[in-house]
Amino acid sequence: MTITIVLAAAGTLLGALSTIWVERMRRRHTQQMMAAERELKLAAHSIVLKPDEVIPPLGGPPVQRGNPAIRLRIGPVSFVLRTGRGRRPTGPTWGADGLAGIASFLLPAADRARYSEEYRSELWDLAQAGAGRIRQLQYALRQLRNALPTSSALRAPRRRSSAP
């Protein structure tokens, strides 16, 4: 009987302690959130973000220019801001990028790195111009189709006499 009473009292005490601890943690988290929001509001008053403007992130993945998603980390809380046009311009799709990589691999070894970067650059420009997955794939497929002519042009002797 006594043991039952003691166990019940201990259980009640543990329950009360855990409730107090959870409440304290919640209050601390709320305070941190409020402080972070206050700092963010102050920061928003002091800076005017232009479309495509980039604030270097404090930790987290690097934010690239042209990407309207801006990650801010204030204390323990991180925010992702969206600016500009509302959509998220990204780089080339992985499929087009992979095909362009294959197209450059078919070129002579000395020129692979150059054309790989050049194809990626053009894919990037296409993506930034709003080209969708299909148009990017079309671009990469054209590069793949033209890999042999490009390769034979690159294998031609340099600076040959070329009287038209």
Added chain:
Amino acid sequence: MSKQPGPRMTLPTQLVLRALLAEPGQEMYGLQICQAIGLPSGTIHPILARFEAMGWLESRWEDVSPHQEGRPRRRYYRLTVDGAERARIALAQATTSVSTIGLRTRPAGGLT
């Protein structure tokens, strides 16, 4: 001394040369050339590579840091001085040969 054959002046080839000759001193990158001549992107690299191998074109990387810009560098193309002169001659000859073909294909009087 044997004369090397000139480039095959296909229509895309002529268009690329015309685009580059429009402002010979100006550098253009691949997509820009495609947009200027209305060809689908990704079709002109064999032509550019051929002319570069012949010494008509020179190219260079854009002078920016990809890390800072957040995008890969562009490859810019420009006609060399010699290349611009040869391109003008080649285009003139291509135009002449096309017009000659046009004259020859006309039916001769009295034979039809």
